[in-house]
Amino acid sequence: MSLNTQPNIAKSDDFYQDLIDMHRDLGDEQSLSVNAKLILLLANHIGDTEVLSEAMTIARGEMG
Numbered sequence: 001m002s003l004n005t006q007p008n009i010a011k012s013d014d015f016y017q018d019l020i021d022m023h024r025d026l027g028d029e030q031s032l033s034v035n036a037k038l039i040l041l042l043a044n045h046i047g048d049t050e051v052l053s054e055a056m057t058i059a060r061g062e063m064g
Contacts, residue, residue, distance in 0.1 A: 001048055001050070001051055002050075002051065002054065003051050003054040003055050003058070005058070022034060022038075
């Protein structure tokens with residue numbers, strides 16, 4: 001399996017709004033903690049370390 005980087009989320013605008021809402025009224029530390037928890041939950045769901053490594057490489061590469 002390889003990382004799917006093509007649009008793949010049904011109702012992506014709704015998902016984005018839910019993501020924004022998840023952070024509403026949180027301080028910076030709380031927001032970072034929620035992001036870390038979400039990442040770990042989704043990484044566990046994916047379960048494929050090669051796909052996760054590819055995602056981390058792509059995400060880090062976009063940082064410049």
